[in-house]
Amino acid sequence: MKTRDRILHTSLALFNEEGEAETTTIDIANELDISPGNLYYHFKGKDQIIAELFRQYEQAISATLSAPIAQPLSADRDSTEDNWYYLYVVLEEMYQYRFLYHNLDNILLRYPDIRRSFKRIIQLKRAAMFAICKTLLEQEVIDARDAQLLGLADNMTLTLTFWFSYDALINEERAPQITIHQGVLQLLTMVAPYLGDGELRFYRDCELMYAHMLESVS
Numbered sequence: 001m002k003t004r005d006r007i008l009h010t011s012l013a014l015f016n017e018e019g020e021a022e023t024t025t026i027d028i029a030n031e032l033d034i035s036p037g038n039l040y041y042h043f044k045g046k047d048q049i050i051a052e053l054f055r056q057y058e059q060a061i062s063a064t065l066s067a068p069i070a071q072p073l074s075a076d077r078d079s080t081e082d083n084w085y086y087l088y089v090v091l092e093e094m095y096q097y098r099f100l101y102h103n104l105d106n107i108l109l110r111y112p113d114i115r116r117s118f119k120r121i122i123q124l125k126r127a128a129m130f131a132i133c134k135t136l137l138e139q140e141v142i143d144a145r146d147a148q149l150l151g152l153a154d155n156m157t158l159t160l161t162f163w164f165s166y167d168a169l170i171n172e173e174r175a176p177q178i179t180i181h182q183g184v185l186q187l188l189t190m191v192a193p194y195l196g197d198g199e200l201r202f203y204r205d206c207e208l209m210y211a212h213m214l215e216s217v218s
Contacts, residue, residue, distance in 0.1 A: 004042045006032060008056075011049045015099035020050065021106065047111070054114050057097040061121060064090055065128040068135075083132070084209050087184045090128075094164070095176055101164045122161065129156040133191065152194065156187055181213040 001009070010031050014023045025046050029039045043049050068086065100107060100118075108115040130153035163183040171179075185206055192202045 003034070003038065007039060007042055008049065008052060011046075012053055012097070012099075015050075015053070016097075020099045020103055025049075050107075050111065051113070053097065054100065054111075054117065057093070057100065058117055058121060061090070061093050062124060064093055065121075065124045068128050068131045081209060083188065084184055084206075087187055088180055090160070091163070091180045091183050094160075095180060098164050101161070102168065104161075104165075122157065125160055126153055126157045129153040129160070148194070152190065156190055159183075159186055159190065177216075178214065181210055185210045 007028065011023070011028050014028060014031060018027075023046075025039055025043075026036060028046075028049075029036045032039070043052070094101065104118075108118060130149065133149050133152050133156075160183070163186065164179070167179050167183070188206050189203060192206070
């Protein structure tokens with residue numbers, strides 16, 4: 001692995017585990033066992049490292065969030081697993097760059113360029129959640145009107161964005177897969193009240209899926 005890539009890989013790990021605000025370029029250089037000058041040759045400071053990590057994240061998450069907009073997911077009542085895995089991928093990509101979400105307000109305040117780009121990501125999240133819900137509505141899987149649908153998409157986007165911060169406050173350290181799968185469960189069960197006669201079945205499917213996922217990581 002090239003030195004530049006090693007710097008990014010190590011920085012991301014330190015930011016995620018120790019916190020971005022608490023990690024300095026000296027910490028990164030020490031972890032890599034390279035001189036600060038060597039790090040400075042590749043990045044002129046922590047700001048550039050964060051900007052590059054955010055660029056990587058934006059590219060990955062944007063492609064994933066665009067998927068249900070370009071090609072709607074299945075609205076089949078038996079396709080809970082497909083929707084589950086899609087949302088898992090979204091949360092997994094977010095978790096890989098979770099330092100952004102654990103310190104979101106602070107980072108957006110200090111980095112105006114990231115703030116502008118992050119607003120686009122939020123809008124894309126909202127569009128993705130709306131697309132999923134709209135597909136379910138059109139297939140008569142859920143019963144909601146436009147205003148309700150927008151409210152549901154907003155609530156799902158809000159939960160998706162702040163799930164890791166909420167989970168970190170409520171729970172002790174636990175396996176990332178459990179945190180992610182519980183986030184998926186939280187998102188999907190938000191849809192359930194709009195399912196009419198299928199509400200109980202959908203809840204049961206989600207609970208079974210969650211239990212199965214917990215077994216796979218235990």
